[in-house]
Amino acid sequence: MTRPQLFHCLRYTDADRGINFLQAIGFTTAMVVRDPDDSTVVTHAQLAWRDNGGIMLGSTQDGDPHYGxxxxxxxxxxxxxxxxxxxxxxxxxxxxxxxxxxxxxxxxxxxxxxxxxxxxxxxxxxxx
Structure with a gap:
């Protein structure tokens, strides 16, 4: 498999729910990194799409400029x-x-x- 060169990046108000949704529609989870002080916060997750694509996502934080x-x-x-x-x-x-x-x-x-x-x-x- 060729390594992806482009990732769509998202922030979720509930990253675990986002990961579950993405898995349901065909993504596979490559990694999930959680905040060591709060396991409900996903600091980085990476999910693969088919042979060569992917999503990176994380939990929204107060004042997060990347949410939308x-x-x-x-x-x-x-x-x-x-x-x-x-x-x-x-x-x-x-x-x-x-x-x-x-x-x-x-x-x-x-x-x-x-x-x-x-x-x-x-x-x-x-x-x-």
Whole structure:
């Protein structure tokens, strides 16, 4: 496997819930580092996406300048996988941003928002 060169970075109000959501939609956990004085605080977590991609995340802190909604595009293998992952995300607490549809530039896609408002575009279009 090639080492990822680009990571989408997020902050969560409940990092453990964020990790659970990401695992449910197909990410695998590579590492979780917790604050030694407060085990509920995730100082850094890294999750892998398929063969070469990933997310880094942590718990929000008071006055954190890095907190805010983000958008991540998850490229999946097929149109059927878009529909399946969309349903799984909804079952795990996501809300619909866009229903599954076919894009003019190609591919099948849908978009959900997780509990902290981060958008997850699920897409069979791998890019040009």
């Amino acid at each position: 909604p983000g958008i991540c595009n998850l490229v999946v293998a097929s149109d059927e996988d878009v529909d399946s992952l969309f349903a799984t995300a909804l079952e795990h607490g996501a809300s619909t941003v866009t229903e599954p549809n076919y894009a003019l530039h190609g591919g099948h896609n849908a978009c959900v928002a997780d509990f902290d408002g981060h958008w997850w575009n699920i897409d069979s279009y791998p890019g040009a």
